[in-house]
Amino acid sequence: MDTNNTSETVLTVANLKVDFTTPDGEVNAVKGTGFSVKKGETLAIVGESGSGKSQTMMAVMGLLASNGRVSGSARYGETELVGASLSTLNSVRGSKITMIFQEPMTSLDPLYTIGRQIAEPLIHHRGMGKREARSRVLELMKLVGIPDPERRIDSYPHEMSGGQRQRVMIAMALANEPDLLIADEPTTALDVTIQAQILDLLADLQKRFGMAIVLITHDLGVVKHVADRVVVMRRGEIVEQGTRDEIFGNAQHDYTKMLLASEPAGIKPAPPAEAPVILEGRNVVVDFDIGSGLLFKGSQTFRAVDNVTVRLRKGQTIGIVGESGSGKSTLGRALLRLLESDGRYRFETTDVSSLDRKQMQPYRRQLQLVFQDPYGSLSPRQTVGEIITEGLYVHEPALSKADRDKRAIEALNEVGLDPAARNRYPHEFSGGQRQRIAIARSMILKPKVVILDEPTSALDRSVQRQVIELLRDLQAKHDLSYVFISHDLSVVRAMSDHVVVMKNGRIVEEGPTEEIFDSPAQDYTKALIAAAFTH
Template identity: 55%
Template sequence: MSATSASDAPLLSVEDLSVAFAREGGTSAVAVDHVSFALKRGETLALVGESGSGKSVTALSILKLLQYPAASHPSGRVMFEGQDLLAMSERQLRKVRGNDITMVFQEPMTSLNPLHTVEQQIAEILSLHRGISGSAARKRVIELLNEVGIAEPETRLGSYPHQLSGGQRQRVMIAMALANEPKLLIADEPTTALDVTVQAQILALLKQLQARLGMTLLFITHDLGIVRRIADRICVMNKGKIVEEGTVGEVFDTPQHPYTRQLIAAQPSGAPAAAQPDAELIMEAKDLKVWFPIKAGLLRKTVGHVKAVNGVSVAIRKGETLGVVGESGSGKTTLGLALLRLISSDGPIVFMGSQIDTLGFKDMRTHRHDMQIVFQDPFGSLSPRMSIADIIGEGLRVHQPELSADARDARVVEALGDVGLDPESRHRYPHEFSGGQRQRVAIARAIVLEPTFVVLDEPTSALDMIVQAQIVDLLRELQQRRGLTYMFISHDLKVVAALASRLIVMRHGEVVEQGEAAPMFADPKTPYTRALFAAAFHLEEAPGAAAAAPAGGAPA
């Protein structure tokens, strides 16, 4: 082979790859079905599709990271620089993993070792693959942390994963992946649960490092907005197959497959319920404070406070949705938990005309059925040991003990029907449902008590675009039919624009801007709000960059 043809050969070629998982009874389920694609040196290929489409299974197969013998490859080859990775022994693969090919996973908190410091985890890779240790390793770790944008990296060497923010943990994962300057980086949903500003920083960082190292990038995501910004080519996956492939321009401008068209069209849409200025005040708080003490020294004396919420005032009227936006650590979730009296706070809180901030645990129980919360992670908030019927019916047993078993079951069936789930599925368990279905169960659990006020804490952040749009439509329909009042906490401003009639922007525990949503999207007043909107809607990072909002409420 000539030098020219060798340089033109793809770095990675996946050929007719199939992946099957063994089931009980000797049967198997095909997760990836005869998939083929190739990556040229230095290019970025995006693998897109909803959960369960086979994206991550395909990526894990490249490095044989699936659990065997439960997973098998009925067909296919994965050729990397002329060698079939699937045919390699585990010993041979160790020389490739973490050296020539590295991977950044979706959730850094579960991928990083909670018992090892940042320095130990990065230095381990340098030691295993390059034989670098001691002071040389520490110097290289500091260089890597500096490269990925960790401020004052020397102060973070002794930090554990739980002491870092989500963005910092993802940057540490990228530093680990880049430690040996790999030829191919596989990034599996690396920005899914990150704030829009941190997301923009991570994407810019990947592109910058890719250009400097000449690295090839396989980027797995369900966010098509990210694909537009980072990818050269796209492969669209659905039910284990690649249904369309092409350049970014080709796929977005002239999508050929019905599923691709559905994916591109799956954006949260519609107008939020209009706020009525004379409507009843459901929730009101004035000068609310939530300060967490900082303790130090042998006697653990309080030496300061983390001002998670610092002097915030809110008023939410019946039937409206108040959107609360801001970066991680801005105090959004803490504000919601404080209003529900799930954490201690200072400042008056009035719920449906009654002051509740002075009530004890027992007295608060009389209000609990009227105020509910839907959490960000539906899998973590649903007990794996309880059936769906028990999960949804638990609140009824506590707050309406007079209901018979049959009456309670009928209410569960009604709630499942309201959220678009088959009532017959109520005897199944959370692990048997998809992410979108689990979130519908969480919503059913909240509405079964017929509450007045619901806090929605990032309920769509980890969901596919198609499922996300479905959940937004569901929430809007339930609000109109049941007269619900929402506080919608999110960093996804496209979703907020489709649901919220009013908006609060928080930063460092304080409100930096608030008002009617449409005027704020059209003309944000503060530099922070402009930067937040610019990052969310992929606009130029400049003051006044946020575009005017169209009829649906979302900026153009």
């Protein structure tokens, strides 16, 4: 395709600005961006959180929040979209330009079947009757690879997996065979194998329909494999744009170079073979009661963890990987005795299998947990100082207020935050800073074991790297032992010296990190690694 042929241009954006009026004053979210997208081309817009990449395309679609204002130009063919009437926008949106979002569950109406939701753009834009629309919906469901479409057409969103819901969103977007599909972080919430399937599906559909794709993402691994051209944004401005080969092979801007260098790297050395076992769970079984009543006859149970044994040595990091529903997070909570479970548990030399909640309390300071979502796990009503010293009231009640404050200052310094921040609230911090606060809350108790449940998945790549380096430094300084739970295999590879691969509640393979990644024995492990490192 001749990319210089302007007749092939689907969308042209010029000097686009987006401003928001907030209680704290004007926020200039997008500061004069400009680019074009051609038929059959994939343009990736990359940048970290707050770079303005999503707001740029929301402005193009006329979907800004009520306190937002847009100026400049966004032309679809000969049609100017900025300042266009609602009727003009509605004739383009959902028909000529369509958009899919990161989290399909929040984009789909839980009260309507997926068949009805896919049919809506067909009825609205093409005037199809219900019977004709239903027939077309079945074609679309087959096209995007939803199994058993005749049955699934009458399913509700909650009855489908994350990958299937994203396929539903793609079917809706493709219903009217658009010229341009905008995909805003379409795979971030998905497991690596499902992510690979969705990206392959989009590439296949693009060839079939000849449509242009604008991919909004912070995942450079995805960009490298699917984009034709790349736009790099930072703080509302485009700092660099070019072909994929130009950006990845000869980046010019320091910010682009920083993004490219942010892939987790390094090798975690294994502890000595004679290092003592500090935490052990033998033959762990976790069953969940999924209820009875109208939907079930009799009590039903779901086995989340099925006869799993894990031994963590002093100074070791065990990475636990697997797709959603594999049981990895449930296993982590069972090892900390936070769930009702069967099995034998040992912390250092003590058998803690039969201890109740009160009897476990003296061990809690030694066994800490850091969660995936730093915002959800921090109380918005407490200051940072109150949050990180909370455990001291339980485990060291004799400490004076001055001593607690001293410990808070030490903990914040250790995680690289200004101690003056202890008088501020969580909402005043970025995602990476909030995760440092969550880590400080654990470290202030001087634990021996920390279980980290997806601690970097909500963070930009460059921030991920900083948090990983912080965790490594803390481990070396305090001789900590980690269980690192993640579906991000590149992070696991950089953090762990031993890897456990889980599927359907069981361990399918485990061994030293390099052995698992370089020569996996099981097909499931091979599929995970192939999906993670080829997309």
